[in-house]
Amino acid sequence: MNILSLVPVEWKKIRRSKIFFILVLATVILWIPSILNADFNFGMQAEGISPENNFFIQGFMAMAWFIFPATMVVITVLQNQTERSNHGILKMLALPVSTAKLCMAKFIVLVSFSAIQFLMSIGMYYVSAMIAGSMQNYNFMLPPFFIFKEVGMMWASAIPMLAFFWLLAVCIQTPIFSIGIGLTSVVPSVLMINTKVWFAYPMAYPFFVITSEYGKLATNLEMDQVELIPWLPVAALITVVCLMISCIRFGQAERR
Numbered sequence: 001m002n003i004l005s006l007v008p009v010e011w012k013k014i015r016r017s018k019i020f021f022i023l024v025l026a027t028v029i030l031w032i033p034s035i036l037n038a039d040f041n042f043g044m045q046a047e048g049i050s051p052e053n054n055f056f057i058q059g060f061m062a063m064a065w066f067i068f069p070a071t072m073v074v075i076t077v078l079q080n081q082t083e084r085s086n087h088g089i090l091k092m093l094a095l096p097v098s099t100a101k102l103c104m105a106k107f108i109v110l111v112s113f114s115a116i117q118f119l120m121s122i123g124m125y126y127v128s129a130m131i132a133g134s135m136q137n138y139n140f141m142l143p144p145f146f147i148f149k150e151v152g153m154m155w156a157s158a159i160p161m162l163a164f165f166w167l168l169a170v171c172i173q174t175p176i177f178s179i180g181i182g183l184t185s186v187v188p189s190v191l192m193i194n195t196k197v198w199f200a201y202p203m204a205y206p207f208f209v210i211t212s213e214y215g216k217l218a219t220n221l222e223m224d225q226v227e228l229i230p231w232l233p234v235a236a237l238i239t240v241v242c243l244m245i246s247c248i249r250f251g252q253a254e255r256r
Contacts, residue, residue, distance in 0.1 A: 006097070006105035014082055019075050019113065026071045027120040031128040034059045038132035038140070048219035055129060055140045056147070057214050063121055064154055064206040065189055068114075072158075073165055073182035075113055079106060080169040100247035107166050107243065114162060118155045122147055150213055157209045160202035160235045163242035170246045193224070199231040202238050 034055060041051035041058070049057070125147065129140040165182050172178040185203050192204040193211060208226065215223025 003101050003105050003108065006101060007108050010105050010109045014079060014109070017078060017082060019078055022071060022074060022078075023113065023117050023120060026067055027117060027124050030063050030067045030121065031059055031124045033062070035128050035132050035135070038136050041140070042136075042138075044218075047221050049214075049217050049221075051138060052129075052140045052142055053217040055132065056125065056142055056150075057210065057217060059125060059128070060121070060151070060154065060210050061207070061214070064210045066186060068117060068158070068206065069161065069165075069186040069189075069203060070183055071117060072110070072114060072162060073179055073186070076110055076162075076165045076169045076182070077175045077178050079110060079113075080166075081175055099250050103170070103247045103250035104243070107163070107246070110162055110166060111159060114158055115155055118151050122151055150210070154206045154209050157205040157235075160239045160242070161205060163239045163246075164202050167242040167246045170249050198224075199234045202235065205235065 038055065041054040044051070044054045047054075126141060129142075132138075133140045164185075168178050168182055172181065189201070189204040189207045192198050192201040193208045198204050198208055208224075212223050212225045215221055215225065
């Protein structure tokens with residue numbers, strides 16, 4: 001079996017899990033403050049940003065800094081613990097399939113979950129913009145091409161972070177420790193984006209991408225902009241190293 005044939009199997013295993021409920025709950029919670037505080041967007045003249053742009057930026061900044069990484073930390077652990085809880089991992093390891101392929105199939109599913117959360121957030125953004133617009137008698141909606149472009153960049157930038165979270169879930173057998181380390185690693189992101197070595201900290205990538213866009217939209221603010229070099233080579237190296245270690249360590253504890 002190849003990796004692509006293993007991915008549908010992994011989806012079947014988690015279709016009755018609480019992962020989709022967590023995704024929906026996190027997405028809804030994210031945009032409630034944006035609706036309730038919609039009038040705040042009209043007081044940003046000093047930064048030189050329009051109300052509709054600020055509505056978009058503030059919502060996705062909250063997502064990029066904590067809501068999205070925290071959700072992925074929990075989902076990563078849940079996904080990895082689904083088989084461990086009923087010893088299903090032992091059955092999978094008994095099959096004539098490479099453990100590296102099993103590991104990568106699960107990681108692909110994790111990346112798919114991240115894409116689903118971003119798509120849900122886009123949908124909730126438009127719903128929230130419509131509700132806030134009716135409350136404030138103002139059009140907060142931005143063109144779909146702009147939204148999908150910016151959110152797509154955030155999603156792509158998050159892949160190295162997901163590889164790190166997956167590494168934690170594979171290497172740390174105790175779920176509470178894996179979640180704790182993952183959530184703790186998210187907090188320094190707001191500090192790392194203000195340093196010259198932000199590209200060495202994958203948990204800061206999505207937040208850096210959206211804050212750099214903030215600097216473009218707010219004419220009176222200066223934000224560091226994304227520079228592909230050395231970011232891309234470092235991000236690729238982090239991703240490859242994390243996935244290689246994950247593939248090596250996957251299933252080792254169960255085979256003992």
